[in-house]
Amino acid sequence: SSGINAEYGDINEYNIIVNEMDEISIIDFNDVILSYKVIDLANCIGYMCMAQGSDLQVARNVYEGYKSITTLSTEELLLIYDLIVSRFALSVCNGRSQIEADGANEYVVRCVQDNVQFLRWLSDRGRHEFNAAVLGL
Secondary structure, three states: OOOEEEEOOOOOOOOEEEOOOOOEEEOOOOOOEEEEHHHHHHHHHHHHHHHOOOOHHHHHHHHHHHHOOOOOOHHHHOOHHHHHHHHHHHHHHHHHHHHHHHOOOHHHHHHHHHHHHHHHHHHHHHHHHHHHHHHOO
16 A cells, blocks of 8 residues: 555646656646645646646556656555546636626636546547556556
């Protein structure tokens, strides 16, 4: 079991900076919380997969890199699909709420649209295909 650790909470393509020497930096630590490692992995897989054109091979590469450093139980791995769906659904709800409250912010509107499109794509794949292609389960 992975236990509880500090979770970054906002890993996405807008918070990762790669400079001209291919050095990677992460910014925006406002959402760091104590949580389970599997949640941070699920968020990272989801956002990296979406950012790279909804590609399960990208998701597999993120998972392979992660498991080269640490492991999760099968029970934890089987949660990843649902955690990704939950994260993106929550982002859609929060974004739509923000649009209703504050008006149409171009960034928020685009994020909501991208998240809805990704959720549809992920739903079309389904849990079984995702787990087989990404996690080898």
